[in-house]
Amino acid sequence: MKLFEFEAKTIMGSIGIPVPKGQIIKVAEEVFNLKLQYPVVIKCQVQSGGRGKAGGVKFADNLDETYEIAKKLLGLEINGIKTSSLLIEPKTDIEKELYVAITLDRGRKSHILLGSSEGGVEIESSDSVKIIPVQTEYKPYLGRKLAKSMGLSESKLNMVSEIINKLYSLYENYDLDLAEINPLVFTKDGKILALDGKMTVNDDAIDRQPFFQGWEINHLTDVSERELKAKIAGLNLVELKGKIGIICNGAGLTMATMDLVKKYGGEPANFLDVGGGADEGRVKRALKLVADNPNVKIILVNILGGITACDEVAKALKTFAVENVDKKVVVRLLGNNQEKAAEIMKGTGIKSIDNLDMAVKEAVALGGKV
């Protein structure tokens, strides 16, 4: 779960990382209650990158300007996501921009600290980024090592390493996938300030983080309505542009099925993994979510499993076929109780094709061709 900038900053501020004092508005007229000094910066609160490029960050010297900008920015679409709130903060006189972050390094199988003495956009992929792995328990010297590697010295070294200590405690205590300050700035009057912050709470850990209970749905802004529904139902749905809806069990097999659709001339409309051991209800919900996508012309169901009971899947397919006579379905169904399943599907017109390549070709032929 990605937090919004203002949330990340509130949390950072709560443990003593200096952040600008800002206000959040959701309606342009709220600017008349601003208690900030001008000039201010007005920032769209969206979880998408490239906000600056998309015109989502503006400066204003007085109330009138602020109001005009607020009216324009509220509702602004950034990478397909509508802005519903703005963060307004006093403009900072920046002496120097830095970048610091903490995340998991898959290759090293350890958490890593990242830092650069150049802040700003797309710094993550810059050569100036230094990496310090956290091989065992985090200790403050690691923050100092990072600050040192960033070329800092004297009081700046201590100020930055202190920020890293605090950021790490958030990273660890809140089960974050990412904690990032970019830019972290030294102001012209010698202070340090987190000007922008990102925090991503790990999806598998969020249920043990009471602080974030109930936050998830509000934070799924970059997904379609159906993806949101799937998420709530515990299904993995990612929508794409094609016409062939896909329902599989297992992430790898689902991806492989998508790839096959493409290979045989079609375009997948989605990724949907029903997981292992799905029952009738679960498959029904999956069928409905995929069928609800107006782009979908045909649904390809590919279930292969030792434990998934094929008869449960067949029952869901039968009900679906009865209720949605206009929807074409191609099925490949192998595994536990597959004979029972064949029995159930008799007379529904749904036929199961055992060979995966054949099944995909059939789906493409039946209307899925690009």
Place this chain on the structure above:
Amino acid sequence: MKLFEFEAKTIMGSIGIPVPKGQIIKVAEEVFNLKLQYPVVIKCQVQSGGRGKAGGVKFADNLDETYEIAKKLLGLEINGIKTSSLLIEPKTDIEKELYVAITLDRGRKSHILLGSSEGGVEIESSDSVKIIPVQTEYKPYLGRKLAKSMGLSESKLNMVSEIINKLYSLYENYDLDLAEINPLVFTKDGKILALDGKMTVNDDAIDRQPFFQGWEINHLTDVSERELKAKIAGLNLVELKGKIGIICNGAGLTMATMDLVKKYGGEPANFLDVGGGADEGRVKRALKLVADNPNVKIILVNILGGITACDEVAKALKTFAVENVDKKVVVRLLGNNQEKAAEIMKGTGIKSIDNLDMAVKEAVALGGKV
């Protein structure tokens, strides 16, 4: 710092370890405000062991009995310590008593869990006590291993291991030297209850434990007034029964000097280590504390150090000699600036004897003999 039973239980209760609901009284008449069901148990709140044997735990069936007992117990001296408060709790119907504790094992260089399915006094040295070392980070399976080794099974195993998890979190988060529940009981109605608890906060860690700030002085009940003063002044003073007051630098040398006093026919009146690099003020305070002990007939000062400035010690000695003409002092003073020191002490009548054995013999001869 040893906590009182009622404090340990309050802290345990705060994280969900079940403890009896009790009330603390400091004046016998407070029993008229008791909101507990009879029969009750009335327990002297002293940090000393052997409370039961000394008659510090009594049962009462009604208010009158409770009042009579409270009057008797308040002020009761247990191993030389006066009882100033009583903990009154409903009496528990015990089915089974257990013992669990967590402490540091010096030999293993690790924390250990201890447990026995026999609770009660002097269990610590019983053969029935099982030990589980915590070799790395604590994890709940260690608590289960202990509970298993104590012979528990089924729901009792889970109940006890859950208590150990919680006790460990206190042990770790509060920098405890010891966390102990003895007895931990199963009640006749199937509940688990911490009937008595001990917690010792580590003296070197207490300054990073904000929860216990300011608690220390109230908890030094088993020390003399002068030992308390020494503690506040940052000096290590332990008083004994003899006549020869001892001031040294370094714990080992102080103990060796005490041993020498005994060897040559005297009795040490105290252990006092002024530490490394003591200055005039510190030595003055040490001299005063030792001299204030009415048993002390002679003071033996033994300072040997590379860094302790002998002239600082000499200045303190000179002042002391002038202000306390009646107190005899024998000095052995070697190290940094020892010539300057000799100069300072000229004419004060204080002579420094370089050889330690000679100095001790002199002190014993000058009035320290048993």
Place this chain on the structure above:
Amino acid sequence: MSVLINKETKILVQGITGNMGKTHTGLMLKYGTKIVAGVTPGKGGQEVHGVKVYDTVQEAKEKTGATVSCIFVPGFYALDAAYEAFDAGMELVVIITEGIPPHDEVKIIRRANELKTNVIGPNCPGIITPGECLIGIHPGIIYKPGKVGMISRSGTLTYEVALTLSNAGIGQSTCIGIGGDPVIGLGFKECLRLFNDDPKTEAIVLMGEIGGTAEEEAAELIKKEIKKPVIAYIAGRTAPPGKRMGHAGAIISGGKGTADSKVKAFKDANVEVADIPSQVVALVQDAIKQPIKV
């Protein structure tokens, strides 16, 4: 011979009284796996499918001589269960559990490395030596004893390829589902080395997917060390960037972890890459005909 496990391997199941644990203990027993004990705290003395349950791994090991643990406990309890298995001296710990927080996974794998304990998973189907021993949730019926070693980040995709191989008469020596999470125990590299050293294995099928750089590193290793033919398949050529495709590890982020990059790495290492799963069969058939590199 086979890799890591064989028909003598004694296994205990942590979380045996849960739904997953119970179901798969039954299936594993049916397959002939030597499940000698189960562990569920507080349920010691019970039985599941005739397998005795113990309160602790330590006791289960002492009483039965189990050397491998298969973990089915829920995600938030897996760290504790894994530490318990390590502490009791298990030689191999197979973690089936899905949804373990990555902060816990880092600790699990670090501790396993400290103690030099082998871990398979988390979030994996387990390991199977066809005809001898099945640990985890592989559908045993799909597999046949033979000479192809399989390593895969994905469960059902492994079944898919194993099925086509078995149908074509090509059996498997051992199949290892290494798991779909970002942080896992044995990876492609470690498993490649195991199969390279296993006299029974003649060819290796490696099934990767988008996300991370494990496939690229495997390709490097194959170039340098692996003497046996390797056939690769990569899932997720059509996956969009920035979206997690089911597995926590299956995500293209910051332009890294694309299928193209992985396919290219394998081709650079002269590893045959199947375009589609069913093509694996033909490539394996070709490979087995070739003499082994020396």
Place this chain on the structure above:
Amino acid sequence: MSVLINKETKILVQGITGNMGKTHTGLMLKYGTKIVAGVTPGKGGQEVHGVKVYDTVQEAKEKTGATVSCIFVPGFYALDAAYEAFDAGMELVVIITEGIPPHDEVKIIRRANELKTNVIGPNCPGIITPGECLIGIHPGIIYKPGKVGMISRSGTLTYEVALTLSNAGIGQSTCIGIGGDPVIGLGFKECLRLFNDDPKTEAIVLMGEIGGTAEEEAAELIKKEIKKPVIAYIAGRTAPPGKRMGHAGAIISGGKGTADSKVKAFKDANVEVADIPSQVVALVQDAIKQPIKV
């Protein structure tokens, strides 16, 4: 030759800009110790007694080749400093700091053991090879080069005995103050082995005190392994039970850790025990005359 350190040893001082660090860096330099660097975060570039200060141990090591760190930072910062020294690959870390919380000490020693790094201390006077290298706070002037190895839990008591030895013309090979805390790095046993293997050392003086069972264990080891004569002294025969005698480790608790028990253990191991510190001299003189056990 000597134990652990010699005149070539390059040392860095963590906490060099603090009072203790500054004073003792000066004294160590005066003794001839090769202090090549200091470390204080944020003070990189400064100098202390002509020694350059760095921000991190890593940098100090890279620039100077230091292999030993001497730690003077305050108690609550010692855990961090020690981890930093370990991580930077120091071979020996001498922790002078007093008052480190035991929960931190457990972590320090555990991590050192994992990485096989030698630690002396905490709460110790350090180590000295007379005439070559002094690391810590020993008063160098008291010591003379020679053939007696010394191991002690106490600082000033070591000075006392070293002084009587030096005055009697008996020099020391190396003297190690192992520290007075309950949890320490190198203990009596490890140091006994080092001296046993050191050709320069002909006799070993071991100074113990009340608390713990390290002396009893040392006696066991001496019986089994140590070929050279050992002379012991135990402080605290008059210490009352249950009271901490200065050192955190010097406490008789639950009837354990008494001087009597330790003296008895040594006598059972045929180790001569001095009744008073000054008696050590005569016992050493006698011992050196004896042929070494084979």
